Amino acid sequence: MKDLLEKIFENLTEAQSLELIKTILQTTIPTGMSVLQSFANASIKIILMLNGGAAIAILAFLGAIVTTEFTKWISGIVLSLISYSLGAACSAGVAFFSYLSQSEYNIMDDSNEVKGNYYRGWAIRIALLGIAFFILGCTIVGVTIRFY
Numbered sequence: 001m002k003d004l005l006e007k008i009f010e011n012l013t014e015a016q017s018l019e020l021i022k023t024i025l026q027t028t029i030p031t032g033m034s035v036l037q038s039f040a041n042a043s044i045k046i047i048l049m050l051n052g053g054a055a056i057a058i059l060a061f062l063g064a065i066v067t068t069e070f071t072k073w074i075s076g077i078v079l080s081l082i083s084y085s086l087g088a089a090c091s092a093g094v095a096f097f098s099y100l101s102q103s104e105y106n107i108m109d110d111s112n113e114v115k116g117n118y119y120r121g122w123a124i125r126i127a128l129l130g131i132a133f134f135i136l137g138c139t140i141v142g143v144t145i146r147f148y
Helices: 002-010 014-065 074-107 110-147
Strands: none
Touching (some): 014 074, 074 110
């Protein structure tokens, strides 16, 4: 492949070589960026669905036990709902930092790539935090139901 590219470029003028490189970059970079955007969108949806779905399930469970003596469970249920709410809020943080990261990558400068990587790192951390909030909420519910 390398030999083929060298043969192609040796027969082109400098202007033609630059135009070919520009065309290659214009066709490959948007594909890479769309992959990054699809990963960001998927992580936002997954975090929101996990935490939101769990919160709805807990509220439905609370509705089912209202006629029983549920006061012993209420503190655990409230803590789990807080955890799920914070986890769902993390999806907004992921969206924000993904947007900032994408904006920096679109400028295509070395300093902007560093900033883009920094923002992307924060988006990943916040996504992991959202998943941790989901696991924490599930643990709280499990402990609350098990030991009361």
